[in-house]
Amino acid sequence: MDFELTDDQQAVLDGVDAILARFAGPARAAELAAKGGYDDALEAALGEAGYAEIALGDGTGALEAALVAERVARAAGGVAFAASGLVAPLVAGRALPGPVALAEADEEGPIRFAPAARTLLVRDGDVARWAPLGPGDVELVPSNFGYPVGRVRASARRGVESLGAGSGRRLLAWWRVALGAEALGAMDAALRFTVGYLRQREQFGRPLGSFQGVQHRLASCAVAIEGSRWLVYEAAAQGAPDEAAACAASYALAAAGRVHRETHQLSGAIGYTTEHDLHVWSMRLQALRLELGGPGAQLRALATERWGAPPAGDRR
Amino acid sequence: MDFEWDPEDAAYREELRAFLARELPADWATLSKDGPGSDAQLEFSRAFCARLAEAGWLTQHWPAAYGGRDATPWRHAVLGEEMWAHGEPRGSQYMNVNWIGPAIMQYGSDAQKALHLPRISAGSVLWCQGFSEPNAGSDLAALRTRAERDGDVYVVNGQKIWTSYCNKADYCFLLVRSDPESKRNRGISVLLMPMDLPGVEVREIPSVVGARYFHEVFLSDVRVPVACRLGPEHEGWGVVTYALAYERVGAARYAKAALVLDQIAEHARANGRLGDPVLQERLAEARALCEAARLLAYRVIDGRVKGQPPSVDTNLARVAGTEADKVVGELALEVHGSEALAYESFAAANFRLSMTAGVAVGATEVQLNLIAARFLELPKGP
Numbered sequence: 001m002d003f004e005l006t007d008d009q010q011a012v013l014d015g016v017d018a019i020l021a022r023f024a025g026p027a028r029a030a031e032l033a034a035k036g037g038y039d040d041a042l043e044a045a046l047g048e049a050g051y052a053e054i055a056l057g058d059g060t061g062a063l064e065a066a067l068v069a070e071r072v073a074r075a076a077g078g079v080a081f082a083a084s085g086l087v088a089p090l091v092a093g094r095a096l097p098g099p100v101a102l103a104e105a106d107e108e109g110p111i112r113f114a115p116a117a118r119t120l121l122v123r124d125g126d127v128a129r130w131a132p133l134g135p136g137d138v139e140l141v142p143s144n145f146g147y148p149v150g151r152v153r154a155s156a157r158r159g160v161e162s163l164g165a166g167s168g169r170r171l172l173a174w175w176r177v178a179l180g181a182e183a184l185g186a187m188d189a190a191l192r193f194t195v196g197y198l199r200q201r202e203q204f205g206r207p208l209g210s211f212q213g214v215q216h217r218l219a220s221c222a223v224a225i226e227g228s229r230w231l232v233y234e235a236a237a238q239g240a241p242d243e244a245a246a247c248a249a250s251y252a253l254a255a256a257g258r259v260h261r262e263t264h265q266l267s268g269a270i271g272y273t274t275e276h277d278l279h280v281w282s283m284r285l286q287a288l289r290l291e292l293g294g295p296g297a298q299l300r301a302l303a304t305e306r307w308g309a310p311p312a313g314d315r316r
Numbered sequence: 317m318d319f320e321w322d323p324e325d326a327a328y329r330e331e332l333r334a335f336l337a338r339e340l341p342a343d344w345a346t347l348s349k350d351g352p353g354s355d356a357q358l359e360f361s362r363a364f365c366a367r368l369a370e371a372g373w374l375t376q377h378w379p380a381a382y383g384g385r386d387a388t389p390w391r392h393a394v395l396g397e398e399m400w401a402h403g404e405p406r407g408s409q410y411m412n413v414n415w416i417g418p419a420i421m422q423y424g425s426d427a428q429k430a431l432h433l434p435r436i437s438a439g440s441v442l443w444c445q446g447f448s449e450p451n452a453g454s455d456l457a458a459l460r461t462r463a464e465r466d467g468d469v470y471v472v473n474g475q476k477i478w479t480s481y482c483n484k485a486d487y488c489f490l491l492v493r494s495d496p497e498s499k500r501n502r503g504i505s506v507l508l509m510p511m512d513l514p515g516v517e518v519r520e521i522p523s524v525v526g527a528r529y530f531h532e533v534f535l536s537d538v539r540v541p542v543a544c545r546l547g548p549e550h551e552g553w554g555v556v557t558y559a560l561a562y563e564r565v566g567a568a569r570y571a572k573a574a575l576v577l578d579q580i581a582e583h584a585r586a587n588g589r590l591g592d593p594v595l596q597e598r599l600a601e602a603r604a605l606c607e608a609a610r611l612l613a614y615r616v617i618d619g620r621v622k623g624q625p626p627s628v629d630t631n632l633a634r635v636a637g638t639e640a641d642k643v644v645g646e647l648a649l650e651v652h653g654s655e656a657l658a659y660e661s662f663a664a665a666n667f668r669l670s671m672t673a674g675v676a677v678g679a680t681e682v683q684l685n686l687i688a689a690r691f692l693e694l695p696k697g698p
Binding site: 001002003004005006009063191195198199206207209210211212214215216218219220222223224226227228230231233234237238246247250251254296298299300301302303304306307309310 | 317318319320321322390578581582585590591593596597599600601603604605607608609611612614615617618619621622632635636639681683684685687688691692693694695696697698
């Protein structure tokens with residue numbers, strides 16, 4: 001057992017932080033989000049520094065990839081790193097042409113990062129398939145949840161090349177870990193940003209952050225975020241066992257809802273505006289909660305994995 | 317980072333489970349229904365802890381110089397998890413080994429060490445903790461119990477409350493105000509008070525948590541030898557801070573909650589309810605809370621292994637453990653339905669114990685205050 005970053009892990013994160021300081025952050029995220037854009041410059045910088053291969057690297061693996069995915073989300077980076085750099089390589093055993101978007105074969109709704117994706121990785125029951133995406137396959141859908149989203153043609157959603165028996169299950173587990181890592185990064189940033197605001201915002205003659213009624217709610221969010229952190233790290237480090245992955249996603253997506261609610265409530269009206277940075281994380285948190293059938297589906301999956309609860313009537 | 321158990325610690329857990337299967341009587345569930353403070357369980361703990369001591373496990377985490385084995389905090393955590401999960405058959409003696417013994421090692425005189433440490437590590441002595449008072453609960457520094465020096469004794473007058481285990485305790489780790497002029501956390505001393513001194517009177521406070529759970533301890537002109545004082549006079553606050561830092565995460569509530577939750581799920585299955593998606597979600601939510609609490613507690617243990625000073629990680633772990641325990645306690649009632657009305661039922665016994673989570677060993681609100689101040693660095697209130 002060891003709950004601290006190794007020197008190598010710290011070096012990985014220092015490197016990614018340096019890139020994110022140049023090519024990410026709330027201002028850039030808001031600008032990209034307004035036009036449904038993808039951050040090609042950030043993608044290129046991460047690629048040049050070798051982060052695209054980190055999940056299958058020499059001396060690095062899933063945990064390091066999850067740590068990077070968390071960092072990217074914390075900086076509101078406009079790239080699909082969690083899908084391209086964490087999920088796809090660990091399911092396929094090799095990097096797929098990025099950016100990668102993740103989809104479920106029978107889900108007709110808009111898909112995160114689809115407008116920019118070169119590859120669609122699809123869960124179709126027990127197998128995962130992938131397919132190259134062409135320009136005609138995706139229809140951009142206006143959205144203000146902070147990600148470029150698009151509807152993918154039914155024919156393209158089936159995928160082309162199967163990754164073999166059991167790959168659907170692997171995709172599900174890694175997707176859950178990735179959702180947890182992304183939620184963790186965004187929650188952490190949303191809470192820290194809100195805490196900073198409430199330290200200086202004065203009402204009733206003192207900082208709002210000095211009221212105990214406010215402090216306790218923020219402290220409860222901190223517990224939920226730190227709990228998410230270790231569940232996500234453990235699940236990633238252990239290779240996404242089905243139960244641990246479902247547990248991490250269950251807890252982190254519940255925490256994401258709570259952090260969204262509390263940070264907005266405590267920020268007041270300014271929190272709804274685009275001039276205040278909270279939205280770049282808070283809206284993404286809600287988008288993450290919509291994937292894979294949402295928080296309830298992760299919980300039911302956890303009950304199935306833990307106690308063999310019958311997944312009756314549950315298509316996921 | 318590494319989330320795997322050391323193979324030797326994992327093997328130790330199995331060995332310990334086998335030991336528990338051998339040593340716990342068949343009627344243990346009934347015996348322990350009133351919790352670790354009941355007369356029956358305290359008496360049981362004397363024999364049980366002696367067996368644990370014979371196996372070399374009771375104080376394995378103590379330094380070899382004091383009869384321990386220098387076991388790592390991880391090894392000790394395995395013991396704590398398995399004990400609490402199985403209804404804490406050590407009774408009150410978890411306090412002895414976790415923090416009373418270590419506090420005596422740090423601050424005790426040679427005579428105090430010679431008197432107390434061998435008895436604690438033999439598992440034959442019971443202690444209670446004389447901290448809370450009617451007007452000093454979460455605000456412990458408001459304590460008023462007086463100890464006036466009269467030659468080589470302190471004359472102690474005052475009242476302690478909410479005390480557990482004192483019905484059978486041999487000694488009390490007692491906080492007193494030794495300097496009558498002092499305020500707050502200055503002027504406090506720690507006395508290792510024998511409970512059989514004249515003037516010590518224990519009265520049970522009947523409660524819904526269980527028999528013999530809470531007591532008042534009235535102290536009337538109790539003459540406690542100065543030789544019983546632990547650490548410097550008037551500087552007991554430092555002793556307590558040290559002792560409780562040793563305690564860190566406290567009882568492994570998450571371990572018990574996780575075990576109880578598995579039993580609740582089994583009950584739901586047996587009654588054909590495990591297919592209910594709403595119940596599945598509630599059970600899973602509780603499972604995730606237990607797991608988060610486990611890892612947050614492990615983070616604290618990791619810090620301790622590395623010799624880091626106590627940090628806000630402890631407060632995070634406590635809040636999470638409390639929430640897990642309470643949610644599971646309530647689920648036990650819901651899933652067992654009206655059967656839970658029976659005092660001796662599994663659900664009722666677990667629910668009663670879970671009720672004290674969030675209040676015992678420091679209110680959740682205090683933990684949240686500390687997280688706000690130290691982790692989020694929010695400004696102080698008025």
